[in-house]
Amino acid sequence: MNFASKNVDHLGIVAGVCHEIGLVEEIDKLVGTKDKQIVTTGEAVMAMVINALGFVNRPLYLFPEFMRNKPTELFFREELKPEDFNDDTIGRTLERLYENDPTKIFMHIALKVADTLRISRKFLHLDTTTMSVHGEYKFEDNDQVPIKITHGYSKDKRFDLKQFIISLITTSQADFPLWMDVLSGNCSDKTHFRDVIKKFSKELSKENEEAYFVMDSAMYTEDNVKEISPLVKWISRVPETISEAKKLVEETSIEEMSKSSIEGYSYRGYTNSYGGVEQKWLVIFSEKGYDREIKTLNKSIEKERENIETGLWHFMNTEFNCQEDGISELNNKAAKWKYHKISDVNVEEVNKTGKRGRPKKDTQDLKKVYKIKVGFEKDEMRIGREKNKKGKFIVATNDIKLDDNEALKEYKGQQSVERGFRFLKDPLFFASSVFLKKPERIVSLGMVMVLSLLIYSVAQFKLRKALKECGETIPDQKGKPTAKPTMRRVFQMFEGISLLIKIRNGVQRIAGMLNLREIHRKILALLGKSYEKMYLC
Structure with a gap:
């Protein structure tokens, strides 16, 4: 009898989320399956998510190597082998996703998960970020390409590199990604924000619940304010390039302001009709911003x-x-x-x-x-x-009845989508290895990247909710108890867990899990049965 082991680490949690939300089944239902497919599209997507959340910065062309020491029989099904997840499988999967509209696929999954977890969709944060790529990506103007990988305004200050753009909508609650799209590298936020709201606002809002779209100052133009105000409620920062805003910031003194219920902030409200739309402007003072x-x-x-x-x-x-x-x-x-x-x-x-030199006495x-x-x-x-202008900015909303403090709180919540972007740009995340040459595959890869963020967010939301409901805590990095751990910290705690395989007469059987401690069992019990199934063999 011989023994072998395969690395599970935190990836059992990732697989547990995928199984719980029915990721494979949902994608296969939307995309379809073929008789000769060894790995279905849904299974390949799940494998890419596991790769992405492995935080090992392993590019997709080394996928079989990444999967070689992973228990595919535990994560997927017994028939699948690591070598089945090869670059041809991944390439075909990315192309099939593109053919079936990655944005539509993602939104279908995200809305279903959000409803299952009862995540509020009242406040939605919309923003974009740029993703730099290496390589030429040369296309003619008349080439039929889904997006143009090209130079544009780089939010990472990498003006030397070509780029594409990821657009993201997250919920205020739980930083949950609800919608995404991949855009050309020179796309303008000003027109894009307006187009998104026109096209998707009804689908993203819950029935009988009016949603507020929270955006940065790129949205705030006269045309945008006119066009989107009849469609949705919105909250946005007002750019100080608008003369009226600049004047208001200069003339509103701190002494005239009211203290906000949010510590460190004061504000004064004004009514305004910029773009012909009745709205409320809040001149806000931030103590930390001022310092x-x-x-x-x-x-x-x-x-x-x-x-x-x-x-x-x-x-x-x-x-x-x-x-x-x-x-x-x-x-x-x-x-x-x-x-x-x-x-x-x-x-x-x-x-x-x-x-040069000293002049002679008789020099005239x-x-x-x-x-x-x-x-x-x-x-x-x-x-x-x-100095009088420092620490001040203006937040506007077309809902004049919205509580001032809530408007400020939700604008500050724009960090929700920014946290999502930081996650996607983490050096250990596979976004740093964008090497694909086909724009269609890049569009699909962008969807898989945001899908990985969704899986991460679900795990974090579920664990924090369970800890709160049970009045429990787990240790943070310093060993202190916390009821709000990051999933990254939890993933670190699961390092070193392996699946023990017993081999007899060439037949492999699962013999148990190595290095599983009491704290791991506690976390798995809080997360639920889908997660325990991955570890308690």
Whole structure:
């Protein structure tokens, strides 16, 4: 008799979520199956999710290697072998997903899961992020491609690389991804946000529950406000490029504001009709934002002072043929100063021969030149005006009855979608290995990436909910009890768990699980039977 082992680690939890939500069955129902398919589309997608949440940064073309030491018979079914998950299987799966509309597939699964878990859809956060890729991705203008991998405004400041865009809608509760799409790398948020709301707002809203779409300032244009306000309620930051907003921020003093129920915030409300739509504007002051922005301002003031000193040293050693030229150049320099002003000016007249060395006593050919000595100081009035704007921003909503504090709370909740983007861009997540050459496959891979975020969110939501309901805790990284663990921390706790395989006469049988401790059993019991099934063999 011989023994072998296969790595389970935290991937049994990932597989448990997939089984609980019926991921394989739902995808196969939407996409269909073929008689000669060894691995169904749903199974291949589940395998890609397991790969993504393995946090090993293993690209898809090394998929069989990743699966080689995984218990496919436990995660999937006995008939499947690691070598079945090869690059041809993955490539065909990505193409089949594309043929059946990845956005539609994802939204079908996400809405069903959200309803099962009773996740609120009242506040929905919409945003985009850019995903950089390596490679040329050359296409002609008339090529029929689903998206263009191209240069555009990079939110990661990687302007040297081509990119595509992932658009995401998450719920305020649980940071749950509800909708996604993959866009061309030069797509504009301004038009995209409007198009999403027009096309999907009814499907994403619960029946008999009005949803609020929360977006950043890219949404807030006159055309967008006019077009989407009859369709949905929205909350958005107002860009200070709008003159009325800039003026309001400057003129609203902190003393005029009311303290928010959210610690560290104050606000004052105004009514407004920008774009011909009745709405409420909240001028908000953030104490932490103020402190952060004042530090940045002080650094800018100091840097400008150093630059002015260097520039004036050269200027004051420059000789001018007439003082008017010198004064004109000085005024041009001072006009560029943001935080300083001229304090005094002295013009020195100098006689020169135009030749090097000391002039002879009887030299008559002397030339007058001028040097200008300058003093400068802080422009306290301008600095004061700048300080008065710091820590302030405007949040608008077309629901004038919405509670002010709730509007602020939900705008702050825009971090929900940003957390999702940070997850997708994590170096250990396989987003860093986007190497696919076909745009169709990139579109499908984007869906699988967000699907992985959904699986992660479900596990975290379920565990936190169970801990709260049972009044239980588990240890965090420092060993302190917490009822709100991150799933990443839980995944770390499951490292080293292996499936023991007993081999007799060439026949393999599961003999048990190695390194399963009491804390693991506790977590699995809290998560439920689908998860215990993966470990308690």
